[in-house]
Amino acid sequence: MKRIGGFFKDINKNKVLLLMALPATLWFLFFSYLPMAGVVIAFKEYRNSRDGFWASIIDSKWVGWDNFKFLFSTNDAYIITRNTLLYNIFFIIVGLVLAVTMAIILAEITNKKLAKVYQTGMFLPYFLSWVIVGYFVFSFLSFDKGMINQIGSWFGAEPTQWYTEKAYWPFIIILVFLWKSVGYNSVVYLAAIMGIDKSLYEAAMIDGASKWQQIRNITLPMLKPLMTILTLLAIGRIFYADFGLFYQVPRDSGALYSVTNVIDTYVYRGLKATGEIGMSTAAGLYQSVIGFTLVIVSNWIVRKWDKDNALF
Amino acid sequence: MSKVRKSFVTTLVLMLALSLSLSACGGKKEESTGTPEKPVELIWYTIGTPQKDVDRVMEEVSKYTKEKIGATVKMNMIDWGDYTQKMQVMTASGTPMDLMFTSSWAFDYVQNARKGAFLPIDDLLKNQGKGIVDTLDPAFLEGSKVDGHNYGVPANKELPAQSVWRFNKNLVDKYKLNLDNVSSLESLEPLLKTIKENEPGTYPLAVDKTFNPVVPFDYIIQSMPMAVKVDDKDLKVVNILETPEMKQTLETMHKYYKAGYVPTEAATLTSLSDVQATGKWFTDIATNQPFADNAWSQSLGYPVVSKAASPALIYNWSVMGSMQAISANSKYPEKAMEFLNLLNTDPVLRNMIDSGIEGVHYKKVGDDTMENLPESKNYDMPTFSLGNVMLTYRDKKDPENKWDEFKKFNESGKKAPLLGFNFDPSKVTTEIAAVQNVKEEFWASLMTGTVDPDKFIPQATAKFKAAGLDKIIAEAQSQVDAWKASKK
Numbered sequence: 001m002k003r004i005g006g007f008f009k010d011i012n013k014n015k016v017l018l019l020m021a022l023p024a025t026l027w028f029l030f031f032s033y034l035p036m037a038g039v040v041i042a043f044k045e046y047r048n049s050r051d052g053f054w055a056s057i058i059d060s061k062w063v064g065w066d067n068f069k070f071l072f073s074t075n076d077a078y079i080i081t082r083n084t085l086l087y088n089i090f091f092i093i094v095g096l097v098l099a100v101t102m103a104i105i106l107a108e109i110t111n112k113k114l115a116k117v118y119q120t121g122m123f124l125p126y127f128l129s130w131v132i133v134g135y136f137v138f139s140f141l142s143f144d145k146g147m148i149n150q151i152g153s154w155f156g157a158e159p160t161q162w163y164t165e166k167a168y169w170p171f172i173i174i175l176v177f178l179w180k181s182v183g184y185n186s187v188v189y190l191a192a193i194m195g196i197d198k199s200l201y202e203a204a205m206i207d208g209a210s211k212w213q214q215i216r217n218i219t220l221p222m223l224k225p226l227m228t229i230l231t232l233l234a235i236g237r238i239f240y241a242d243f244g245l246f247y248q249v250p251r252d253s254g255a256l257y258s259v260t261n262v263i264d265t266y267v268y269r270g271l272k273a274t275g276e277i278g279m280s281t282a283a284g285l286y287q288s289v290i291g292f293t294l295v296i297v298s299n300w301i302v303r304k305w306d307k308d309n310a311l312f
Numbered sequence: 313m314s315k316v317r318k319s320f321v322t323t324l325v326l327m328l329a330l331s332l333s334l335s336a337c338g339g340k341k342e343e344s345t346g347t348p349e350k351p352v353e354l355i356w357y358t359i360g361t362p363q364k365d366v367d368r369v370m371e372e373v374s375k376y377t378k379e380k381i382g383a384t385v386k387m388n389m390i391d392w393g394d395y396t397q398k399m400q401v402m403t404a405s406g407t408p409m410d411l412m413f414t415s416s417w418a419f420d421y422v423q424n425a426r427k428g429a430f431l432p433i434d435d436l437l438k439n440q441g442k443g444i445v446d447t448l449d450p451a452f453l454e455g456s457k458v459d460g461h462n463y464g465v466p467a468n469k470e471l472p473a474q475s476v477w478r479f480n481k482n483l484v485d486k487y488k489l490n491l492d493n494v495s496s497l498e499s500l501e502p503l504l505k506t507i508k509e510n511e512p513g514t515y516p517l518a519v520d521k522t523f524n525p526v527v528p529f530d531y532i533i534q535s536m537p538m539a540v541k542v543d544d545k546d547l548k549v550v551n552i553l554e555t556p557e558m559k560q561t562l563e564t565m566h567k568y569y570k571a572g573y574v575p576t577e578a579a580t581l582t583s584l585s586d587v588q589a590t591g592k593w594f595t596d597i598a599t600n601q602p603f604a605d606n607a608w609s610q611s612l613g614y615p616v617v618s619k620a621a622s623p624a625l626i627y628n629w630s631v632m633g634s635m636q637a638i639s640a641n642s643k644y645p646e647k648a649m650e651f652l653n654l655l656n657t658d659p660v661l662r663n664m665i666d667s668g669i670e671g672v673h674y675k676k677v678g679d680d681t682m683e684n685l686p687e688s689k690n691y692d693m694p695t696f697s698l699g700n701v702m703l704t705y706r707d708k709k710d711p712e713n714k715w716d717e718f719k720k721f722n723e724s725g726k727k728a729p730l731l732g733f734n735f736d737p738s739k740v741t742t743e744i745a746a747v748q749n750v751k752e753e754f755w756a757s758l759m760t761g762t763v764d765p766d767k768f769i770p771q772a773t774a775k776f777k778a779a780g781l782d783k784i785i786a787e788a789q790s791q792v793d794a795w796k797a798s799k800k
Contacts, residue, residue: 046427048404051641066742070741073746074780075778252580254754254757261749
């Protein structure tokens with residue numbers, strides 16, 4: 001009884017804060033926690049029932065781990081896991097370095113108007129859908145009408161079948177990804193740089209610190225918490241590949257699968273024929289569990305190393 | 313901490329209970345009334361680019377059906393490319409609906425019948441659907457049975473499927489080409505050569521990534537490598553890539569590809585509509601129906617001629633090419649069947665659904681002929697997808713004997729070996745998902761001739777086997793054998 005009374009007292013004390021948290025809490029409850037009950041579908045052979053969705057879930061028969069088998073049943077399991085992980089690790093590292101570099105360069109440009117122009121120019125690709133980006137890339141790489149083969153032909157080079165030559169694709173994929181995402185991430189870091197107390201730089205300048213020393217000893221340390229958090233969040237999604245990037249940009253070319261097939265495209269290709277909801281749920285659950293584990297582990301490592309920068 | 317967790321759990325439980333009780337309310341059966349005064353509403357999902365005037369036309373349709381069967385109609389159109397996936401999600405989540413389009417090529421009929429998306433309609437056909445049984449060629453209802461039950465009403469249209477080579481007639485005339493000897497892929501060679509030499513920028517053989525060359529096989533699952541040869545009495549299921557017929561065809565395709573007859577990017581080309589609009593193609597492959605040349609010429613805007621590339625055979629997928637099914641969660645299955653019956657027997661309703669409102673979207677120029685009015689651009693429906701095609705008014709340019717020719721064509725069709733057999737993949741779903749991935753990797757580049765079959769057929773076969781193709785073939789074989797035995 002006393003505990004319940006205390007509970008209401010707590011609510012009363014923090015009502016403003018609680019009220020502010022309410023919309024987000026409700027959102028998470030409805031769209032993230034409630035649907036979690038649906039993971040049972042991963043262990044069922046989902047069949048429609050006359051009496052609606054809940055009845056379908058309850059009536060479908062249990063199949064244990066069968067739905068997970070297709071993810072691991074062939075050699076492709078190794079290829080898709082390798083591709084997904086390697087690309088994402090590369091994206092995280094190169095993306096972080098480039099975004100921070102760009103943010104620092106933008107912050108150092110004295111002509112603020114020009115800086116805005118560059119910033120907007122870099123930001124713009126982020127808003128394009130992958131389908132459109134896919135066509136941009138195609139206009140460069142098309143065999144008979146593409147810009148690269150055209151320019152090559154002026155210098156007497158043989159035209160290349162870009163969409164069947166898998167050797168080039170890891171670079172193309174990384175290039176396209178960075179082109180699209182670096183602008184957005186650098187804006188996040190730019191905002192953080194703008195928030196750094198200017199007097200720190202003034203003090204450093206009076207002490208005779210060079211630009212490079214200022215960046216190394218003030219800007220980067222001040223950005224470290226943000227870098228850690230964003231990287232931790234990215235690690236949580238390391239088993240999720242950007243479907244559009246790996247499906248639309250290589251134009252779903254079969255000859256490139258060994259370097260473009262990732263977990264998401266594999267699941268899509270395997271299940272568009274059978275439409276087995278149980279199996280796609282299983283794939284999603286597998287990605288989430290691995291992602292969750294990785295976040296916990298990397299957060300634990302961060303905490304060992306520097307307690308203030310950990311997520312939780 | 314524990315307090316917070318406890319309250320959280322309580323909220324979660326409350327929330328679950330609430331949503332369960334809500335959905336329970338929604339699931340309650342309403343009393344079916346269905347009289348002209350108190351009509352019921354039938355919700356209908358069908359395929360095609362959504363049209364501006366659908367609601368307007370359905371209002372007229374509802375006035376008519378209200379009098380006839382005591383039901384109004386609400387039609388929802390879903391675009392071609394989205395239909396399969398959206399319908400899979402909507403049926404799985406129990407979205408209320410009464411009628412829906414299904415077929416062998418979009419929102420797969422057999423698969424979804426097995427998943428329980430459709431209501432079995434055997435009894436409804438006997439009671440409310442007598443008209444359908446009388447009008448349809450019996451081969452349609454017989455051929456669309458799944459595990460002995462009917463789950464959908466096939467549209468009365470052409471029954472067999474026949475592949476034809478289509479030619480851009482302007483180019484045929486320009487070079488005075490002789491099409492008399494055209495039949496096989498190999499026979500096209502001199503023609504393709506002429507076009508390649510004289511018409512730069514034109515695709516001599518227009519193929520895209522969906523291309524499947526004509527080979528005399530009946531597939532267990534469309535475009536998956538398991539198939540039965542059409543004249544094989546023993547119904548032996550084989551890996552189609554290992555057959556001499558397929559190998560020879562792919563070698564020819566590769567020869568054509570190297571000669572530049574096939575678009576260089578065929579394996580990633582998603583559609584040919586660009587070159588079809590500009591007329592920069594010479595020949596391609598298509599599925600025939602009576603007077604198809606007229607229809608193609610009309611829709612492309614320039615003359616097209618065709619030559620047969622295969623005999624006309626009745627396949628499972630051609631029988632199930634267009635169907636309307638009743639949803640398993642339909643509140644008014646009897647009314648839905650009455651509506652389907654009317655749609656397949658009543659010319660007034662069928663033409664209203666197909667062409668819109670008379671005097672607005674079309675005008676009648678004879679007993680069973682009509683002409684589109686300018687407004688028809690706001691209500692341009694895919695005729696074949698909406699029930700009995702042979703009730704629709706002919707365009708005034710169509711020949712008098714159009715529907716007689718359809719009937720003749722249907723009678724001329726021979727049965728494909730697997731007609732009536734439906735593969736049940738439930739024991740091999742894992743293998744099918746893996747084989748599907750291998751197929752996506754190799755199929756388009758092999759079929760379009762982009763890669764050398766001598767090198768890639770063994771590669772593909774090895775990967776197919778690793779993915780479990782042999783297990784699928786063995787399962788398919790045992791099902792085919794059981795089916796064959798049950799027929800005798």
